[in-house]
Amino acid sequence: MPIARLAEVPADVLALVEARTGAVLAYETVGGGLNSEIAVRIRSADTTVFVKGLRSDHRRVRTQQREADINPSIKHLAPAVLWHIQASGWDLLGFQDIHGRHADYAPGSPDLSLVADAMTRLSSITAPDIVMRSMADRMKARSKTPELFAGAALLHTDWFPTNVLVAGERAVLVDWAWASRGAAWIDPALWVVWLIKSGHTPEEAARWAARVPAWNTAPPAAVTAFAKATVGVWEEIAEGEPEQWVLEMLQAARTWYNAR
Known part of the structure; x- marks a missing residue:
């Protein structure tokens, strides 16, 4: 079953991301995909990252760790995982942003x-x-x-x-x-x-x-x-x-x- 996507990024999620990227200047939610509550492209002064995530008590949250663990095996086939945050009730993955x-x-x-x-x-x-x-x-x-x-x-x-x-x-x-x-x-x-x-x-x-x-x-x-x-x-x-x-x-x- 698809996972319901949040239309807005919660403030606590933005705070967690800013600890890695610096102040968030803008973000846009990303359509498509059925496996995350959060799917958003975030822009700071120095970088743009794609962030996907689930609440830490979501029944599919284990897929986040699996994706992080798999990533080193699929270089040149998938965006690189830049960081993995597990805090404040959220599980978030930050990816290299791919324009496609x-x-x-x-x-x-x-x-x-x-x-x-x-x-x-x-x-x-x-x-x-x-x-x-x-x-x-x-x-x-x-x-x-x-x-x-x-x-x-x-x-x-x-x-x-x-x-x-x-x-x-x-x-x-x-x-x-x-x-x-x-x-x-x-x-x-x-x-x-x-x-x-x-x-x-x-x-x-x-x-x-x-x-x-x-x-x-x-x-x-x-x-x-x-x-x-x-x-x-x-x-x-x-x-x-x-x-x-x-x-x-x-x-x-x-x-x-x-x-x-």
């Missing part, structure tokens, strides 16, 4: 090659030895064979287009709240559903996934099992969050599974 736009997954988009390139680099990274759920564990309630999804790769898993910033000639991956450990072909598999939702046929989406070498080594039976489990994921999300984009993702997941 959200990726376009539509057929013919020049962004698709950049996303595939970033995914290829990510697929070669081994998940760090930190507390992190595995895809086998995440899917065990929706698959009879979750062991097929096991692996040592670091996975992003949340390919919402707002989590991919196109900056110049590269795709930068943000919001690692759902990072997991698993088979390296799983990220391109998840991207396939987004591509279908964005107007690609299952065959076209698979051709883009094939730009990631890890996809081409995936056992077909494992991919089909994952496609079926993914339908279950979106059915569950749609039960609690029947927004139009969620229903479209559910239909895309079903289309992919049926095509297999």
